[in-house]
Amino acid sequence: MDLGFLIARIVLGALMAGHGAQKLFGWFGGYGLAGTSGFFENLGFRPGRLFATAAATGEIASGLLIALGLFGPIGPAILVSIMLVAAVSVHWHGVFAASNGVELPLLYATGAIALALSGFGRFSLDAVLGLGSLWTPAVVAGALAAGVAGGIANLSLRRRTEVTAN
Numbered sequence: 001m002d003l004g005f006l007i008a009r010i011v012l013g014a015l016m017a018g019h020g021a022q023k024l025f026g027w028f029g030g031y032g033l034a035g036t037s038g039f040f041e042n043l044g045f046r047p048g049r050l051f052a053t054a055a056a057t058g059e060i061a062s063g064l065l066i067a068l069g070l071f072g073p074i075g076p077a078i079l080v081s082i083m084l085v086a087a088v089s090v091h092w093h094g095v096f097a098a099s100n101g102v103e104l105p106l107l108y109a110t111g112a113i114a115l116a117l118s119g120f121g122r123f124s125l126d127a128v129l130g131l132g133s134l135w136t137p138a139v140v141a142g143a144l145a146a147g148v149a150g151g152i153a154n155l156s157l158r159r160r161t162e163v164t165a166n
Contacts, residue, residue, distance in 0.1 A: 005121030006069075012111045013067025016079060020059025023052060043089050044160040051154075058082050066115060069124020072135035076112035077147030083109040084151030089158060116140050 022030020031039070033052055040055070041048035058078050065075025083105040094101035117140060119132060126132050 002121035002123050005115070005118065006123040008111065009069055009115060009120060009124070010067050012108065012115070013063040013065070013075070015063070016108060017060045017063030017067065020056045020061075020063060024056035024060065044158040045089075046159055055082055055085070062112075066112065069120035069126050070129075070131075072120070072126055072131065073116040073140045073143035076116035077143040077150075079112040080109050080144060080147035081150040081154070083112070084148060085154050088151075088155055113144060116144055 018028050021027040023036040024033055026032030026035075030036070033049065033056070036052040036056065037048035039048070040046075040051045045051035059082055062075040062078035062082065065071055066079065087102045087105040087109075091100055091102045091105055093099050095103055097103040119135065120126050124132075126135070
């Protein structure tokens with residue numbers, strides 16, 4: 001089981017950190033902060049640069065925390081928050097990715113929740129540092145609830161442009 005957790009953490013965490021690096025640095029074919037900021041403005045997240053920076057750094061931080069197996073549910077909670085915002089503001093067009101649906105953010109969020117609930121396993125920095133006992137079910141539930149609340153709060157700041165007919 002521990003090897004399975006390690007593989008899941010590394011794949012999920014590295015991909016999420018890479019996703020953030022696309023936004024922040026333009027790495028891996030991304031648009032960088034300038035392009036991402038404009039996209040966020042179009043989604044109603046203003047100022048776009050602030051929201052793009054927050055999303056990108058959150059993706060990088062959550063991905064690294066998950067890949068390293070560090071600080072228990074904190075990385076997964078951040079990831080859940082970001083994926084909730086992505087699902088509602090960008091991917092609310094059905095289920096599957098072919099139609100820009102919620103498939104990808106749902107998979108990321110589900111993987112993060114599963115890791116938060118199961119723990120990172122013995123091949124994690126939490127295990128090496130003896131932090132595993134800190135992540136009680138109540139702490140994990142609280143962290144995940146905070147992640148959901150953070151996503152909802154972020155969505156409440158979104159200002160969509162009204163289209164008026166002349």
